[in-house]
Amino acid sequence: MITRQSTEKLMLVEDDAIQRRLTVQSLKDHFEKIIVAQTSSEAIELIDQHPDLTLILLDFELPDAKAPEILKKIISSASKFDVGVLPKVMVVSGHVSNEQKLAVLKNGAADYVTKPWDPFELAVRAQNQSRLCVLDRDLKRQAIYHRLVIEEFVVAAVTADQKGNIIQWNRQAESVFGYSANEILGYNIEKLVPDSMREQHNIGMARYLETGNKVLVDNDEFIDLDGKHKDGTLIPISMKLKEIDTAPEKIVTAVIFNRSS
Secondary structure (H helix, E strand, O other): OOOOOOOOOOEEEEEOHHHHHHHHHHHHOOEEEEEEOOOHHHHHHHHHHOOOOOOEEEEOEEEEEEEHHHHHHHHHHHHHHHHHHHEEEEEEOOOOHHHHHHHHOOOOOOOOEEOOOOOOHHHHHHHHHHHHHHHHHHHHHHHHHHHHHHOOOEEEEEEOOOEEEOEEHHHHHHHOOOHHHHHOOOOOOOHOOOOOHHHHHHHHHHHHHOOOOOOOOOOOOOOEEEEOOOOOOOEEEEEEEEEEEEEEEEEEEEEEOOOOO
16 A cells, blocks of 8 residues: 655746736645745755655746756756655746647656636646656655565565566575576566476466456465576475555565575
8 A cells, every 4th residue: 555655845936926926826725835936046946955846837938948948957856856756847838839838748847737727727737746746756665665675585585567577686586596686677577487387377477467366466375386597497486476556557576485495
């Protein structure tokens, strides 16, 4: 289960005083905090003070820069934000060409709003983008925690995505199977399955993906079977599978003992 860890904080970057007042009035009840910048240079400075920003509402044309240029600076500051996840950026403007709209979207904007905007629509779209940022950060925290836990396991632990591609591999897995993380990450889990069991494995994976049927996943019992070492030899192992929901996809971690050691 993913729990929400972040608050929703907006930075409004707008040089027009009337637009600033109207925007804050429309959004003040939807964000825990709103900070304001009038220029791009001021906005970039504020990023250092507010790494937990979840949304930046950016006027297309400011006195010292235009949105595409500012977006590049924001993206280059990714490491300054909470868990390295950028806030969502919505660009607001009046009369701009389709080419200009495309330019800001290509440079990393998540949404584009045209003035004059409807207050209700602006609030809904701003909240949607901000909550996506919150979700992205919570997922990143969960992934970091999961990776740290897996690395500290005293037994082999191998994590695969829904397609069966290996995405995590701890030191103990290297000892059991002979592959370093650099050698195995990105390969399908069937690389560790003996040739004689591969067809059965593929059938089981297909059934799990199609139906969600977890015959072996989340079973409290360890399963005894053979794995395949890097050198091709068979290894007697005991394995337990655990499904982890990282919406929109699920991942599966295998906890593995080498029965011969």
